[in-house]
Amino acid sequence: MARQRNYLNYTTPWGVALGRVAKAGWSPFLIHESGYREDLDNWNHIGVDSPFWRFYHNPEPGCFLRFQGRKIPLEPSTAILIPSDTVFDCCGPICAAHFWLHFTTSRPGRPIEQAPIKIALDATLSALTGEVIATHQSPALPSRDELLYHQSAALLHTAFSRLDLPSPAALPEPLLEILSLIERAPHSDLSNPFLAARAAMSTERFIRWFKAHLQQTPAAHVQAVRLRLAGEALALTDKSIEEIAVECGFPNRHYLSRLFSQKYGSGPAEYRLRQGKRRGK
Structure with a gap:
């Protein structure tokens, strides 16, 4: 017979629940x-x-x-x-x-x-x-x-x-799940219709809802995350630019190069070369 486990609650009546802050804050x-x-x-x-x-x-x-x-x-x-x-x-x-x-x-x-x-x-x-x-x-x-x-x-x-910044408002749970999906699976279909379906909304309503909370459209947020993750991969891994493009959700390295140059002022190859020189490689 399985032993009955006690004290399974994650929170108590006496503590301060911080799950909301952890999810919606930094x-x-x-x-x-x-x-x-x-x-x-x-x-x-x-x-x-x-x-x-x-x-x-x-x-x-x-x-x-x-x-x-x-x-x-x-x-x-x-x-x-x-x-x-x-x-x-x-x-x-x-x-x-x-x-x-x-x-x-x-x-x-x-x-x-x-x-x-x-x-x-x-x-x-x-x-x-x-x-x-x-x-x-x-x-x-x-x-x-x-x-x-x-x-x-x-x-x-x-x-x-120590930062004196206003406390963030709680983000809706469905939006937190969408943001987590974008970070975890940048290579997947992250189109507006797909994300809207995940949030159980029409595409038009989803775009308005997303922008109201994050002050940018879903497409702009997805592109920013993909470019950031591509930059991290270029600097911190030895994967080819082709691999990074695919894993970060870009159709090919040329598309990644164009957007990366617009964002960072240099192409992926030059960016990686600068990172390598700083590390003495």
């Missing part, structure tokens, strides 16, 4: 890289423009970012969050001690201003940043990468908890 952090160098020479890069977010902290003063003519010092007492698609300059008049995270996250339906965000390092953030830097400076043991991942994720969650 997406999970996909951390691409965590890095620290204490002696970066000539840290000068003009027109940095990336499809991913960045977290910067310099333990020593002297370097700065330039954004739309404005100078943003990188100080030991602050960190900088830089949203995706934000164009800025890295300026290193001195040798830079520089910690960085590259990561992807999104906030469905809530556009984020494309501008660097300065965050004061309180005691908790300072301690978390120091822990990650210390791990980078320690011997490269087999468990180091996993430790860096968890420390970096804790740092990002804490940094985002």
Whole structure:
């Protein structure tokens, strides 16, 4: 006879249910890289423009970012969050001690201003940043990468908890399922009629409903997701451009190349070459 299990409820009358926030708020952090160098020479890069977010902290003063003519010092007492698609300059008049995270996250339906965000390092953030830097400076043991991942994720969650942004409105469950499908299966049929059928709506009503919640049409959202995933695959995998085009839902590499160039200012091959040079490949 099977043992009766107790305490199966996911929530209690005394806690705060966070499922809605997890679904309708920020997406999970996909951390691409965590890095620290204490002696970066000539840290000068003009027109940095990336499809991913960045977290910067310099333990020593002297370097700065330039954004739309404005100078943003990188100080030991602050960190900088830089949203995706934000164009800025890295300026290193001195040798830079520089910690960085590259990561992807999104906030469905809530556009984020494309501008660097300065965050004061309180005691908790300072301690978390120091822990990650210390791990980078320690011997490269087999468990180091996993430790860096968890420390970096804790740092990002804490940094985002300091952002003064309005609480997101809950997205309808059917819309959350549609958004999840688009992320999980970009190669599939994501036409308006197909997605409308998944939401049990007419095509016209679905388009209006989608746009009312996300401020863009379903087709525009699908294309943006496919291009973002293609960019990640180009940078982080060795798959051919043909494979990436098919897996991300483009009919062929030429169609991907045209849209990718319009979005990022270079074709997939050039984009991948730049990424490889940065990694020393």
